[in-house]
Amino acid sequence: MTTTRFAPSPTGYLHIGGLRTALFSWLWAKKNEGQFLLRIEDTDLARNSQDAVTAILKAFDWVGMSYDGEALFQSKRFELYAQYVEQLLNEGKAYKCYMSKEELTALREEQMAKGERTRYDGRYRDFTGTPPEGIEPVIRIKAPTEGTISFVDGVKGEINIASSEVDDFVIARAGGVPTYNFVVAIDDALMGLTDVIRGDDHLYNTPKQIVVYEALGFKLPNFYHVAMINNEQGKKLSKRDGATDVMEYKTLGYLPEALLNFLVRLGWSHGDQEIFSVKEMIALFDPKNINKSSSNYNLDKLLWLNAHYIKNKSNSELAELLVDFGVDIKEHSKRDLILNATKERGKTLVELAEQVNLILNAPTEYNAKNFKKAFKEDTPKILALFMTLLKEAELNEVADYHKVIEAVVEQKEIGFGKIGMPLRVSLLGSMTGSGLDEIMAILGRDETLSRIEKAINELNT
RNA sequence: GACCCUUUCAUCUAGUGGCCAAGGAUAUUGCGUUUUCAUCGCAAAAACAAAGGUUCAAAUCCUUUAGGGGUCGCCA
Numbered sequence: 001m002t003t004t005r006f007a008p009s010p011t012g013y014l015h016i017g018g019l020r021t022a023l024f025s026w027l028w029a030k031k032n033e034g035q036f037l038l039r040i041e042d043t044d045l046a047r048n049s050q051d052a053v054t055a056i057l058k059a060f061d062w063v064g065m066s067y068d069g070e071a072l073f074q075s076k077r078f079e080l081y082a083q084y085v086e087q088l089l090n091e092g093k094a095y096k097c098y099m100s101k102e103e104l105t106a107l108r109e110e111q112m113a114k115g116e117r118t119r120y121d122g123r124y125r126d127f128t129g130t131p132p133e134g135i136e137p138v139i140r141i142k143a144p145t146e147g148t149i150s151f152v153d154g155v156k157g158e159i160n161i162a163s164s165e166v167d168d169f170v171i172a173r174a175g176g177v178p179t180y181n182f183v184v185a186i187d188d189a190l191m192g193l194t195d196v197i198r199g200d201d202h203l204y205n206t207p208k209q210i211v212v213y214e215a216l217g218f219k220l221p222n223f224y225h226v227a228m229i230n231n232e233q234g235k236k237l238s239k240r241d242g243a244t245d246v247m248e249y250k251t252l253g254y255l256p257e258a259l260l261n262f263l264v265r266l267g268w269s270h271g272d273q274e275i276f277s278v279k280e281m282i283a284l285f286d287p288k289n290i291n292k293s294s295s296n297y298n299l300d301k302l303l304w305l306n307a308h309y310i311k312n313k314s315n316s317e318l319a320e321l322l323v324d325f326g327v328d329i330k331e332h333s334k335r336d337l338i339l340n341a342t343k344e345r346g347k348t349l350v351e352l353a354e355q356v357n358l359i360l361n362a363p364t365e366y367n368a369k370n371f372k373k374a375f376k377e378d379t380p381k382i383l384a385l386f387m388t389l390l391k392e393a394e395l396n397e398v399a400d401y402h403k404v405i406e407a408v409v410e411q412k413e414i415g416f417g418k419i420g421m422p423l424r425v426s427l428l429g430s431m432t433g434s435g436l437d438e439i440m441a442i443l444g445r446d447e448t449l450s451r452i453e454k455a456i457n458e459l460n461t
Numbered sequence: 462g463a464c465c466c467u468u469u470c471a472u473c474u475a476g477u478g479g480c481c482a483a484g485g486a487u488a489u490u491g492c493g494u495u496u497u498c499a500u501c502g503c504a505a506a507a508a509c510a511a512a513g514g515u516u517c518a519a520a521u522c523c524u525u526u527a528g529g530g531g532u533c534g535c536c537a
Contacts, residue, residue: 007537008537009536009537011536011537041537042537043536043537044536044537047536047537048537097535101535104534104535108533108534111462111463112462112463112533113462114462115462115463116462116463117462117463117464117532117533118463118533118534119533138535153466156465156466156467159465159466160465161464161465162464164464165463165464165465165533167533169534170534170535172535173535174535175535177535179534179535179536179537180536180537181537184537199531200465200466200467200530200531201530201531201532202531202532202537203465203466203531203532204464204465204466204531204532204533205532205537225466227466227467227530227531228530228531230529230530232471232472234529234530235529235530236530236531262473265473265474265486266473266474267473267474268474269473269474269475271475271485272474272475272484272485272486273485273486274473274474274485274486274487275486291473291474292466292467292468293466293467293468293529293530294466294467294529294530294531295472295473295474296472296473297472297473298471298472298473298487298488300472300473300487300488301472301473301486301487301488302487303487304486304487304488305487307499307500311500342499343500344499344500344501345498345499345500346499347499355499405496409496415496416496416497417496417497418496419496420496420497421496421497423496424496424497424498430497430498431497431498432497432498432499433497433498433499434497434498434499435495435496435497436496436497
């Protein structure tokens, strides 16, 4: 059975790049009717927090992803790891190293000066003498000294790393706490992972983990290393580049389906298709179509997708979502009229809420510039006629309001702009926005009249 | 510095030796629709990092150079 995982270290919120690799893993598991597991990598006891775990789960929940079974915490498995350390020690595949941190630093500086790749020199690999006093040893694993470590990456193809590049790395710190590459290999194997999809910043960890797999006799999974997401300038994505926390996108008024659609197309494609529902993603996703190169993060497309998903969302769902943005029209009798008039004008829920508020709340002040542009000498007379006709009109639907405007245009023999602009400024205080007849149908006769009167009074003062 | 990965329009990408004087999408610009804005429709502009090979034929294969990214922890 296809088994994938997401394995974050709980040191902060869920990052946008993390969500993409999680999405890829999740899609691949779902497509194959397999399992998607969650493992919390909290072996660095000083840096992780429960809040971070909660934050990650909250983000998963928001986008509608879920994991199978219980989340696994590495911090609860130290005994298990210790057993494997013991096993390797007994089998002579690992050894105690008594090198001090000072000595290590000195060695690295020396190697750096010589232009070599820094690596542990294996000085305690075959040590049988009396250990130095006062040094608590670390445990190092015996990595191969000759040849190359090779594996086939599902994204990048064959990867060959010379064994000379992989040193006898530490698998247990002084004090016994195991290290990352050691526990990852053990857990990935024990959890039965068939496919490991992760960022390509882990590419260099893979040969190390292979050393562990082989020492312990575990079967290797398929590896897929996905290139990073960079900012628009092609540099590493940082907080300065806008939202990096997944939950920020919720606050900014993005729909989770838009965010997922955006992320799935960053580094993956299916021909020319741009719009993918989650269902389609699951049906079509295949890691073999993941791109080798890193992609740059660009908000324009996300915005476009978000507008698309807002336009296509039902009014009842939109009304529900808008509550978080301070607009509650769930029980409003003209809910559909309001949303139909506004949902093509909001690229985010924040903007949509603004559009709705613009109609719902009478303008409190008028922009002098707008007034000057919209109101000409004959405008008061035109508006007066409009009000007269509106009072008498039979008003049942949107089209009825339109008829009133048409009647004014006809009687006064003027263009639509002559009545349209002043009317718009009177009703919204703005030169742009939804259709006038729609706005008036939402407001109704009384509110429409009152807003026009208010505007005229404002003009006269 | 060493090692690894990578390079198609501004951006996301299609492309697996002939279907490519390179296709789609976003963004940009113009036109149309619209009383306005938005939506929508149509159109324009816009790329194979460079140089050498291999081949009848190269965006695609090889070599070199250059750019970008990553890694070099008793972090993960």
